[in-house]
Amino acid sequence: MKISVEKSSIFKSLSYVQSIVEKKNTIPVLSNVLIQAKDNNLILSATDMDISITAQLNCNVIEEGFVTVSAHTLYDIIRKLPDGNEVEFISNDGKIFSIRSGKSKFSLGCLPKEDFPIIEVDKLKSEISIQSQELLKLIEKTRFAISNEETRYFLNGIYFHMRESGGNQYISIVATDGHRLAKIDYESNNKPEDIPGVIIPKKTINELCKLLSDYNGTIKIDLDPNKIIFFIDKSVLISKLIDGNFPDYQRVIPKDNKNIMTINRNDFCMAVDRVSTITNEKSPVIKFRLLKDLMNMTSADSENGLATEDIITEYSGEEIEIGFNSKYILEMINHLTDEKIKLSFNDSSSPVIATEDSNQNLIYVLMPMRV
Amino acid sequence: MEIISQHLIGYENHLENLSNNLIIKSSSNSFIFYGNKGIGKNTFTHCLINKIFSDKFNESKSNLLYANSHPNFRYISKIIDEKSNKLNSNIKIDQIRKIESFIYQSSLNKLPKFIIIDSADDLNISSSNSLLKLLEEPKNNSYFILIVHQLFNIMPTIRSRCIKFKFSHPSLENFDKIIRQSFPDIKEKDISLLYDLSNGSPGLAIQLYSNNIKDLLDNLLIIFNEKNNLSKEIINFSEIVGIYTNDQFKLFLSILKLILINILKVNLGINIKKYFLSNLSDTIHSISKNINNKSILTILDYLKLNENDLYIFNLDKKIFSINIFNGISK
Numbered sequence: 071m072k073i074s075v076e077k078s079s080i081f082k083s084l085s086y087v088q089s090i091v092e093k094k095n096t097i098p099v100l101s102n103v104l105i106q107a108k109d110n111n112l113i114l115s116a117t118d119m120d121i122s123i124t125a126q127l128n129c130n131v132i133e134e135g136f137v138t139v140s141a142h143t144l145y146d147i148i149r150k151l152p153d154g155n156e157v158e159f160i161s162n163d164g165k166i167f168s169i170r171s172g173k174s175k176f177s178l179g180c181l182p183k184e185d186f187p188i189i190e191v192d193k194l195k196s197e198i199s200i201q202s203q204e205l206l207k208l209i210e211k212t213r214f215a216i217s218n219e220e221t222r223y224f225l226n227g228i229y230f231h232m233r234e235s236g237g238n239q240y241i242s243i244v245a246t247d248g249h250r251l252a253k254i255d256y257e258s259n260n261k262p263e264d265i266p267g268v269i270i271p272k273k274t275i276n277e278l279c280k281l282l283s284d285y286n287g288t289i290k291i292d293l294d295p296n297k298i299i300f301f302i303d304k305s306v307l308i309s310k311l312i313d314g315n316f317p318d319y320q321r322v323i324p325k326d327n328k329n330i331m332t333i334n335r336n337d338f339c340m341a342v343d344r345v346s347t348i349t350n351e352k353s354p355v356i357k358f359r360l361l362k363d364l365m366n367m368t369s370a371d372s373e374n375g376l377a378t379e380d381i382i383t384e385y386s387g388e389e390i391e392i393g394f395n396s397k398y399i400l401e402m403i404n405h406l407t408d409e410k411i412k413l414s415f416n417d418s419s420s421p422v423i424a425t426e427d428s429n430q431n432l433i434y435v436l437m438p439m440r441v
Numbered sequence: 442m443e444i445i446s447q448h449l450i451g452y453e454n455h456l457e458n459l460s461n462n463l464i465i466k467s468s469s470n471s472f473i474f475y476g477n478k479g480i481g482k483n484t485f486t487h488c489l490i491n492k493i494f495s496d497k498f499n500e501s502k503s504n505l506l507y508a509n510s511h512p513n514f515r516y517i518s519k520i521i522d523e524k525s526n527k528l529n530s531n532i533k534i535d536q537i538r539k540i541e542s543f544i545y546q547s548s549l550n551k552l553p554k555f556i557i558i559d560s561a562d563d564l565n566i567s568s569s570n571s572l573l574k575l576l577e578e579p580k581n582n583s584y585f586i587l588i589v590h591q592l593f594n595i596m597p598t599i600r601s602r603c604i605k606f607k608f609s610h611p612s613l614e615n616f617d618k619i620i621r622q623s624f625p626d627i628k629e630k631d632i633s634l635l636y637d638l639s640n641g642s643p644g645l646a647i648q649l650y651s652n653n654i655k656d657l658l659d660n661l662l663i664i665f666n667e668k669n670n671l672s673k674e675i676i677n678f679s680e681i682v683g684i685y686t687n688d689q690f691k692l693f694l695s696i697l698k699l700i701l702i703n704i705l706k707v708n709l710g711i712n713i714k715k716y717f718l719s720n721l722s723d724t725i726h727s728i729s730k731n732i733n734n735k736s737i738l739t740i741l742d743y744l745k746l747n748e749n750d751l752y753i754f755n756l757d758k759k760i761f762s763i764n765i766f767n768g769i770s771k
Contacts, residue, residue, distance in 0.1 A: 096520050099510050117512075119512045120543075184508075187505050189512065220538070223542075311546065
């Protein structure tokens with residue numbers, strides 16, 4: 071194999087690919103990136119056996135071939151080369167891989183290509199097209215609620231499914247950790263029966279966000295109940311899905327929260343942040359007391375002391391005293407964007423719903439804590 | 442990483458039966474393959490999974506399976522500790538926890554998922570309990586194969602959840618074929634000697650032959666015939682075994698114990714000739730005259746009490762060896 075490529079173009083592709091390679095790997099070939107040179111294209115592939123990323127870029131192929139080399143070492147070498155330099159890859163026998171650029175020369179050991187697991191891109195049952203930035207927004211609004219608790223593995227990802235409401239079809243993205251839930255809908259032309267409900271693992275979501283953030287255009291998603299494939303520009307991300315049943319989240323979203331409070335998001339956010347200074351990991355609770363057009367927030371800790379603050383609201387409902395985890399409520403407010411947000415309550419033991427007028431398709435649900 | 446042979450010698454019937462009937466049609470998702478160390482359970486398991494993948498699902502990537510990089514396959518064994526750069530003494534709980542994501546995620550293809558634990562004897566209490574949790578909630582397309590050398594090393598709660606298959610050591614004919622795969626030029630009499638010393642375990646025999654067992658045996662015989670307690674020969678020999686790795690030292694002690702127990706048998710008037718294929722029994726007969734039973738029992742007691750401490754506390758193997766041979770009163 072002999073190719074010549076511009077540093078910046080390979081560096082970008084390599085950064086996507088190497089990020090899924092784990093630093094500590096018991097299977098040596100999985101620390102490597104597979105480099106294939108053919109038809110004036112360079113194809114880089116890496117996998118951790120759960121996710122696979124393939125990135126393709128144009129280059130000058132002098133001699134076709136393939137090789138596997140350490141992903142992190144190659145990435146570090148390319149990163150340290152001066153911008154604008156031409157980089158030359160040479161491998162004669164698949165055992166030694168040479169990199170030349172300017173006056174620098176590196177030689178890396180290779181592993182057999184045959185041991186590298188290539189995850190095939192098959193034709194899957196369902197197909198969706200969506201704008202990359204739109205999908206990124208949908209994910210960013212929900213992924214903070216993904217659970218990290220390994221025992222409830224079916225919550226370790228986002229639930230991606232189709233649903234019908236009021237004669238319209240929506241792609242719904244839901245994430246929950248059992249304490250809070252984030253749901254966002256996106257109107258789509260696909261029929262609900264065409265798209266299976268799938269749980270996309272957290273690691274895949276993280277890698278997907280990196281790819282989406284650098285691309286502005288339409289992407290294609292192929293999926294079936296076992297596999298999801300994202301075609302983003304010249305990159306392909308293939309991932310396993312979580313093999314479990316996502317809970318019936320619709321039952322968690324309250325339908326009869328009649329006490330609606332409108333509040334300035336920024337003021338609320340800063341007030342919660344101030345009051346939460348007193349809280350700690352053991353007792354993260356902030357007590358909210360809802361009065362007419364006023365909300366009182368209190369947090370108390372036996373060692374740190376007490377904090378209290380009042381904030382002006384627009385509220386005419388019942389007087390309610392309710393507690394929430396300060397970290398959860400802050401994260402929830404931070405993911406809303408309007409100047410004024412709506413919080414709807416039922417009573418002191420029922421979940422609260424947070425919404426905003428500019429995005430009717432977004433709903434956050436937060437479970438209260440005992441105070 | 443251990444290199445797994447892709448050619449199975451012996452166990453052909455087991456392979457046919459298990460691949461056809463048990464794994465896929467079985468009501469259980471967990472299996473124990475047990476038998477002495479080095480008799481080919483790991484090779485068999487790799488061949489079995491390869492056969493199931495290729496025969497039932499037309500999967501052709503057997504090379505990935507043997508490189509342990511197949512997406513539907515996880516191979517768990519003791520790993521090298523990053524800090525100490527030494528092989529861990531057991532399979533850690535983190536290794537078992539990592540299987541969870543493999544089990545709870547879908548399969549990228551139509552193939553079932555296999556997890557091999559080699560060997561389950563190396564599981565500690567925490568990792569055993571973590572594994573038990575996974576065995577208690579089986580997933581439809583995931584199969585556990587636990588390779589076990591000594592069944593009593595496995596927690597009863599794990600044993601009770603697995604279908605067990607016993608593996609006996611291969612016949613002399615198959616043993617010969619397996620050894621000749623690794624050492625084509627080996628002499629016939631050396632094969633008989635290896636068969637005797639390894640109790641028919643080809644894996645152990647290959648290890649013994651790679652570690653120049655013949656020289657070790659010759660040196661041992663010189664020491665047993667030595668008249669003085671702290672002789673130059675004992676010190677020289679102890680220096681040689683003193684630089685052995687733990688695995689090599691374990692091999693040496695296993696040979697020593699085999700010889701001592703057989704000397705004991707000879708001294709008690711038991712005919713040991715029928716248990717040996719090689720002329721090792723004659724050698725044992727000749728040295729048995731120099732050693733009495735009391736000193737053999739003293740050495741065996743010493744080994745029983747101190748062998749584990751040797752590996753746990755990383756004791757000096759040279760001094761350990763000198764102490765063993767000083768126990769022989771002639």
